[in-house]
Amino acid sequence: MSPSKPAWWSNSSIVSRYAAAIVSVALACIFAEVIEYYWHSTSFASLFLCAVLFSAWFGGFKPGLVAIALSVLTFDYFFLPPTHSPVANLNELPRLVLFAIVALVVGLLSAAQRSSTESLRLAGDDLAAKVQELQRINEALHAENAQRKRAEGALRRSQGYLSEAQRLSHTGSFGWLVSTGELFWSEETFQIFQYDRAMKPSVELVMQRVHPEDRVLVKQTIERASQAGTDFDFEHRLLMPDGSVKHLHIVAHTERDASSELEFFGAVMDVTLAKEAGDKIRLIINTVPGLLWTARPDGWVDFLSQRWLDYTGMTLEQGLGWAWQPGYHPDDLGSVLSKWRAAVAEGKPLEVEARLRRFDGKYRWFLKRAFPLFDNAGHVLGWYGGNIDIHDLKQVEEKLRQIESFLSEAQRLSHTGSWAWSVKTKENLFWSREHYRIFGFDPDMNNGQYGAARERIHPADVRAFDETLERAIQEQSDFEIHYRIVLPGGEVKHIHNLGHPRLNNAGELVEYIGTAMDVTEQAHARAALEEAFSKIKKSEARLQTIIDTIPTLAWSTEADGSAEFLNLRWRNYTGLSTEEAQGWGWQSAIHPEDVEWLSDQWRSIVASDKPCELEARLRRYDGQYRWFMFRADPWVDEQGKVVKWYGTNTDIDDRKRAEEALRTSHTALAHVSRLTTMGELTASIAHEVNQPLTAVVNNANACLSLLPNGAPYLEEVRDALTEIIDDADRASAVIARVRQLARKAPFERTFLDLRDVIIDVLALARYESSTRRVAIRTELAGELPLVLGDRVQLQQVLLNLIVNGMDAMSAVEEPNRVLIIGGGCGTSDGVASALLSVRDAGVGFKPEEMDRLFEAFYTTKPQGMGMGLAISRSIIEAHGGRLWAEPNQGPGATFLFSLPDAGNPAP
Numbered sequence: 001m002s003p004s005k006p007a008w009w010s011n012s013s014i015v016s017r018y019a020a021a022i023v024s025v026a027l028a029c030i031f032a033e034v035i036e037y038y039w040h041s042t043s044f045a046s047l048f049l050c051a052v053l054f055s056a057w058f059g060g061f062k063p064g065l066v067a068i069a070l071s072v073l074t075f076d077y078f079f080l081p082p083t084h085s086p087v088a089n090l091n092e093l094p095r096l097v098l099f100a101i102v103a104l105v106v107g108l109l110s111a112a113q114r115s116s117t118e119s120l121r122l123a124g125d126d127l128a129a130k131v132q133e134l135q136r137i138n139e140a141l142h143a144e145n146a147q148r149k150r151a152e153g154a155l156r157r158s159q160g161y162l163s164e165a166q167r168l169s170h171t172g173s174f175g176w177l178v179s180t181g182e183l184f185w186s187e188e189t190f191q192i193f194q195y196d197r198a199m200k201p202s203v204e205l206v207m208q209r210v211h212p213e214d215r216v217l218v219k220q221t222i223e224r225a226s227q228a229g230t231d232f233d234f235e236h237r238l239l240m241p242d243g244s245v246k247h248l249h250i251v252a253h254t255e256r257d258a259s260s261e262l263e264f265f266g267a268v269m270d271v272t273l274a275k276e277a278g279d280k281i282r283l284i285i286n287t288v289p290g291l292l293w294t295a296r297p298d299g300w301v302d303f304l305s306q307r308w309l310d311y312t313g314m315t316l317e318q319g320l321g322w323a324w325q326p327g328y329h330p331d332d333l334g335s336v337l338s339k340w341r342a343a344v345a346e347g348k349p350l351e352v353e354a355r356l357r358r359f360d361g362k363y364r365w366f367l368k369r370a371f372p373l374f375d376n377a378g379h380v381l382g383w384y385g386g387n388i389d390i391h392d393l394k395q396v397e398e399k400l401r402q403i404e405s406f407l408s409e410a411q412r413l414s415h416t417g418s419w420a421w422s423v424k425t426k427e428n429l430f431w432s433r434e435h436y437r438i439f440g441f442d443p444d445m446n447n448g449q450y451g452a453a454r455e456r457i458h459p460a461d462v463r464a465f466d467e468t469l470e471r472a473i474q475e476q477s478d479f480e481i482h483y484r485i486v487l488p489g490g491e492v493k494h495i496h497n498l499g500h501p502r503l504n505n506a507g508e509l510v511e512y513i514g515t516a517m518d519v520t521e522q523a524h525a526r527a528a529l530e531e532a533f534s535k536i537k538k539s540e541a542r543l544q545t546i547i548d549t550i551p552t553l554a555w556s557t558e559a560d561g562s563a564e565f566l567n568l569r570w571r572n573y574t575g576l577s578t579e580e581a582q583g584w585g586w587q588s589a590i591h592p593e594d595v596e597w598l599s600d601q602w603r604s605i606v607a608s609d610k611p612c613e614l615e616a617r618l619r620r621y622d623g624q625y626r627w628f629m630f631r632a633d634p635w636v637d638e639q640g641k642v643v644k645w646y647g648t649n650t651d652i653d654d655r656k657r658a659e660e661a662l663r664t665s666h667t668a669l670a671h672v673s674r675l676t677t678m679g680e681l682t683a684s685i686a687h688e689v690n691q692p693l694t695a696v697v698n699n700a701n702a703c704l705s706l707l708p709n710g711a712p713y714l715e716e717v718r719d720a721l722t723e724i725i726d727d728a729d730r731a732s733a734v735i736a737r738v739r740q741l742a743r744k745a746p747f748e749r750t751f752l753d754l755r756d757v758i759i760d761v762l763a764l765a766r767y768e769s770s771t772r773r774v775a776i777r778t779e780l781a782g783e784l785p786l787v788l789g790d791r792v793q794l795q796q797v798l799l800n801l802i803v804n805g806m807d808a809m810s811a812v813e814e815p816n817r818v819l820i821i822g823g824g825c826g827t828s829d830g831v832a833s834a835l836l837s838v839r840d841a842g843v844g845f846k847p848e849e850m851d852r853l854f855e856a857f858y859t860t861k862p863q864g865m866g867m868g869l870a871i872s873r874s875i876i877e878a879h880g881g882r883l884w885a886e887p888n889q890g891p892g893a894t895f896l897f898s899l900p901d902a903g904n905p906a907p
Contacts, residue, residue, distance in 0.1 A: 028050065045349075049106050061107065072100050183200075193205070194209075194240055210238060247275040290305075291308040292307070313360075335354065353394075423473060438495070440489075472512075479499045497514060559606075589618055598630070601614055614629075632646065761802065778820075796872070797876060800872050802819065809840055809841060819839070833899060854870055876897045
């Protein structure tokens, strides 16, 4: 039986191999175009991977590299946006790199498989041929002794062929007789183990070369095979004398000889190069900037790149199979599993977005992609996938969606659409949804084209529209045009269009971007106003009579603020004629103290073009001044320019007097509140005064006792008199505080240190807190900001809060009666402020009472009047601050107030 012929591809020329690579890529490109055109599918990567697989399998690794390069270029040029362009899109670069890496892996694996298969096939064919030749020679020896020499020569040649085949394929052969332990090695086996040919091989020699980490595995495998009489197939490493490491693949088959002795025949393959190639591939995969993985045809994950393991913090054992599931966010895991199982069942590529947990517990968004690898029969050989971090992109997309939502809502509210228009193609590049709505098109139908939109322009406005647009294109300038459109239902809209040119790097006009505002309502209003103004003009005399009889002082000015018209009531009230009051003559009717301030304010308002309300005193014809409210509104033209000002003067003198009376009443009420609080603290005040007076009496008696019979104890007397003076000063200070609180004085702002205010109030409340068994603590910052305010009124607020806090703790057990006064720096509405707080451990208040605590006449105490907190809030607000209450985490409540930081007073 003659040896089998080599495979057909081994005889193919180099040109045919490279031609096959080019043709396979071309066919993949054609099939991709056909699939996209007829089925609108984008499975291009699989086709090109098939082309790479075939090229590497048919021609080897170099033709495979050619197929990879052609596939990457074709994939980028024909199928990645922008298509048919040699310029690569940076946004698609990760996808292109991932495809190239996967194609490289596929090519390497296919080429390695081809090389191994070819080597094994050649070795097997040669071995089979030599065996057949040996059989023939053996038969010839039995048939004719004369042919022995020729048979011996043929045998030597066969052995030479076999030896050469083994050398080329790095595959040695061996035989092992288990009963005697004898080993028979081929020449290549000696070369692999690097033993001298003269040495007799044995299991002990083999174990000497086995890597220390693999000796247990090798020993167990040999013992198990020899005892069970089964074939074995495994890999292990050799540690060579020079320190290098070899990887061996051992395959052995067992048979029994004529005497039923167990004998093994096998091959020893040096797969070090294949292992090194695999390690290089693994290194490439682990350095790819993505989380790569592979899976079996049934979806069982059998490989995870080091980047995947480093990112998730999992070990390889924790991630293999289906154990990777805990790495995904619980809300996304169901979608990932369902889509992955569906892709495996259908053999279709997978693409899903999900959140993957990082080693520190933080989740980030990833795009998970997987592609199947098919054999020639269309069966899935395995899956190759990767996870790409798109977290930052998702955040940008979410921010962009918010911005687009805000922009769309703003456009809807302002009836303003945005657009982009190509100068070259004369077609619209973009319309916002509001722009579609303005022109009466459906945004989901994509029918807002330039031609269709132009047909809706009012016939009377088409020429002006075209001329304006053509002139702007020629000048490469902005344009602004007002025109009308007619909708299919006959509705007419007024459109105000603004356009801005955009040039390319060469200075050529590329497109216009702009806005279209629906100003129909403004146009109708303007038309109505013009019509009304026309009617007013026609009946000017009647209008003049109406204006003069309006029960208010009305006037109008020019755009610069100079008086143009003053009605009859204004002239009669001031006694000035039209000639005297026109221009800036009206200033003579203003109170001398108000005229300069009012004139400056009026000029500022005229410059700002905004409505105003000002208060000033106006002189009556009899010389009496009364307070008036000056109100003015601008009238603007179509371009937004102020043409005139219209205003009125309203008498508010009676209201001003009422406000002054209200302020006086408020001051009196605050004074009454202070006196009421002082009444509650009568015992405390009496105690504070009685203590130093008692000390004065005692020290005076001591002085008398120190001077018996005229004997002078001057030092002791001097000390006693000093204490008398200190106690008298102390009593005087208490009385001064009481008088200060009791006096009725106008509001006076001075620079205050809140620490001094707190000390004065605590001195007045000391005895009351001792009587009620309430401990008062202060928690003040190192430095409190200075504030500008009235010392007495701030003392009243703080004293009221302290008394309320002690009242709230009357039913609390004595050890828990603690009142804490806090102070520090803070901010209120972005302004630096001083912050004081009074925290009690009392009964607190209900949530529904929070909004009513500061209402006048509302109280939670049976004996209370409900005015203390209301007056306190008005005092703090008059100082530019804020007073509020908050419930504590535990029992009680906290009342806080903030006052603006006055900074350092001027020296």
